[in-house]
Amino acid sequence: MPGILKRIDMQFTRHHDFSEIPAVSWNTLAAAGISDTPFSRHEYVSQWWKTRGGGEWDQAELVLISGSENGMPVGIAALFKAQHDGRTALLLAGSIEISDYLDLIVRADDLQRFLGGLLDLLSRMPECRGLPLDWYNLPDDSPTLKALETEAARRGWAYHAEIYRPTPRVYLSGSFEAFLDRLEKKQRHEIRRKVRRASEGPSPTAFQLVRSAAQLEAGMGSFFQLMSQDAGKAHFLKPAMVEHLQSVMRSAFSGGYLWLGFLTVNGENAAVALNFDYGNKLWGYNSGVNRDFLELSPGWVLLAHQIKWACENGRYEFDFMRGDEEYKYRFGGVNRYVMRARLGAS
Numbered sequence: 001m002p003g004i005l006k007r008i009d010m011q012f013t014r015h016h017d018f019s020e021i022p023a024v025s026w027n028t029l030a031a032a033g034i035s036d037t038p039f040s041r042h043e044y045v046s047q048w049w050k051t052r053g054g055g056e057w058d059q060a061e062l063v064l065i066s067g068s069e070n071g072m073p074v075g076i077a078a079l080f081k082a083q084h085d086g087r088t089a090l091l092l093a094g095s096i097e098i099s100d101y102l103d104l105i106v107r108a109d110d111l112q113r114f115l116g117g118l119l120d121l122l123s124r125m126p127e128c129r130g131l132p133l134d135w136y137n138l139p140d141d142s143p144t145l146k147a148l149e150t151e152a153a154r155r156g157w158a159y160h161a162e163i164y165r166p167t168p169r170v171y172l173s174g175s176f177e178a179f180l181d182r183l184e185k186k187q188r189h190e191i192r193r194k195v196r197r198a199s200e201g202p203s204p205t206a207f208q209l210v211r212s213a214a215q216l217e218a219g220m221g222s223f224f225q226l227m228s229q230d231a232g233k234a235h236f237l238k239p240a241m242v243e244h245l246q247s248v249m250r251s252a253f254s255g256g257y258l259w260l261g262f263l264t265v266n267g268e269n270a271a272v273a274l275n276f277d278y279g280n281k282l283w284g285y286n287s288g289v290n291r292d293f294l295e296l297s298p299g300w301v302l303l304a305h306q307i308k309w310a311c312e313n314g315r316y317e318f319d320f321m322r323g324d325e326e327y328k329y330r331f332g333g334v335n336r337y338v339m340r341a342r343l344g345a346s
Helices: 023-031 042-055 108-124 143-155 176-181 185-200 213-227 231-236 239-255 291-296 298-312 326-330
Strands: 003-006 011-015 061-069 072-084 087-092 133-139 157-166 169-171 205-209 258-265 268-278 281-289 317-319 337-345
Touching: 011 108, 023 042, 023 072, 042 072, 042 239, 061 108, 072 108, 108 143, 133 143, 133 157, 143 157, 143 337, 176 185, 176 298, 185 291, 185 298, 205 298, 213 231, 213 239, 213 258, 213 268, 213 281, 239 258, 239 268, 258 298, 268 291, 268 298, 281 291, 281 298, 291 298, 298 317, 298 326
Parallel strands: 087 133, 281 317
Antiparallel strands: 003 011, 011 061, 061 072, 072 087, 133 337, 157 337, 169 317, 205 258, 258 268, 268 281
């Protein structure tokens, strides 16, 4: 049973399972919150916890706390306690490697008092007392960073924030040709050349999006098959990670924000891209390439199709998410960042 903890102006509840917070209430608050991303949603975070990040965490204790006022939800802190970096700390559920953006689930106007109350409560909970916060993947424009700094100053605690990873993005406006025209001349010509070579070659290419549940089930098998052709990704795809990604794709499809696309050559899958079509932009999550077709640069060609689709469908941005791979910048990616913030008693 959830445990209710009271503060003067807010009621906090310690939950022991994600099912204790209705998904509709969670997602409604996330959509109105300071960082509305696919990684903030109930279906994503609860599945992440089920597999402990696809096997990333062997030992972890859930610390899931919600705050409400007059029976209305105010904020959610999905945390867990684990050994990390040589000490026991409280991290955001979703940390660290497979959730590109993380944050508290709270409206901007409620953030400071929700965070203040949360820290007061954590300081009184025997299993959390004295534990530092070590929060990864906070967007660089998240107001949580300033709120943490304010709380640190108020309490005399130590606070440190640093860039954790770049998250390049392409800002879109107008047609695909307009997008190409904004690139450096050399890169523009290179993309056009590769797309033209793939479309005009002796083996016909096609771009296909998964649109039905039946296509999704077949597409997931092809997605993992193409991913595993890369040695690093094959090592990444342990059973728990496959389970996690399957659940993510199914729930995103059910929620209407899955974008799973293939480039085919003579009907055979040459490349795949797993994105989220969420918040009027595309979020590039993962991809795979058939090494039998490397001479056609299928990854580049499929990426061009993704950006063209985004332009034609009025999406304002393509977010490459974490990582500084060269191709992201050759497609015009401009760096933003996710941060790591640490807070604790001095």
